[in-house]
Amino acid sequence: MSGKPKLHYFNGRGRMESIRWLLAAAGVEFDECFLETRDDLLKLQKSGALLFQQVPMVEIDGMKMVQTRAIGNYIAAKYNLYGKDLKERALIDMYVEAIIDLDELLMMYALQPADKKEQYLANIVDKATNRYFPVYEKVLKDQGQDFLVGNQLSRADVQLLEALLMAEEYKSDILAKFPLLQSFKARISNVPTIKKFLQPGSQRKPPLQEKDLPKVMKIFNLGQ
Ligand SMILES: N[C@@H](CCC(=O)N[C@@H](CS)C(=O)NCC(=O)O)C(=O)O
Numbered sequence: 001m002s003g004k005p006k007l008h009y010f011n012g013r014g015r016m017e018s019i020r021w022l023l024a025a026a027g028v029e030f031d032e033c034f035l036e037t038r039d040d041l042l043k044l045q046k047s048g049a050l051l052f053q054q055v056p057m058v059e060i061d062g063m064k065m066v067q068t069r070a071i072g073n074y075i076a077a078k079y080n081l082y083g084k085d086l087k088e089r090a091l092i093d094m095y096v097e098a099i100i101d102l103d104e105l106l107m108m109y110a111l112q113p114a115d116k117k118e119q120y121l122a123n124i125v126d127k128a129t130n131r132y133f134p135v136y137e138k139v140l141k142d143q144g145q146d147f148l149v150g151n152q153l154s155r156a157d158v159q160l161l162e163a164l165l166m167a168e169e170y171k172s173d174i175l176a177k178f179p180l181l182q183s184f185k186a187r188i189s190n191v192p193t194i195k196k197f198l199q200p201g202s203q204r205k206p207p208l209q210e211k212d213l214p215k216v217m218k219i220f221n222l223g224q
Helices: 014-025 038-046 068-078 086-111 114-143 155-170 179-189 192-197 210-219
Strands: 006-009 031-034 057-060 063-066
Touching: 006 014, 014 068, 014 086, 014 155, 014 192, 038 210, 057 068, 063 068, 068 086, 068 155, 086 114, 086 155, 086 210, 114 155, 114 179, 155 179, 179 192
Parallel strands: 006 031
Antiparallel strands: 006 057, 057 063
């Protein structure tokens, strides 16, 4: 049996993408099993593999882990992406929780009705540039280091880079007023494992295409 973690989700970003990023940043190879239909999800649910009947689910170290945050915490702790002590970990947790809030805002854009999309996008840009990015810009300034926390790469760096790149997909100049975030982006993108993940052909997923939305909504029974 392969010792690689096995990720169960649909073939898109959603809640699994940050897990893919963390594993890739840690240099861990992983396999993926994609849900293509609602039946695939029902089968997985019936098999007893999903503690709360939900994905993401990751088979790792003999466990069938669910709950995105728990999976992320485990990977970060296992691969030394979680700071050097409890206080660093507390900072990392605060930064990551805010990044997850922003990620969720971005993720829900695709589900907005056409006539609400413009207003929703304006809210994304407002929250990103007025609530979240100024904090990380200041953290980098005050830290004066290459990383958000301490002097080594942590999951906060990995997950912030993921969010920055995603935010740029919505508005290409969204980082214009944040010079330290721009240099952070360039620097962390150059970490060898991350650089590799950013190359075409990696397991990084593209933004959800409009045409794939009905399939995803069907799998998860959304909008019913
Ligand atoms: N708190 C859970 C939420 C998971 C969740 O909402 N998963 C959705 C797909 S992204 C799902 O499995 N929906 C099917 C269902 O709830 O029956 C996590 O973070 O993993």
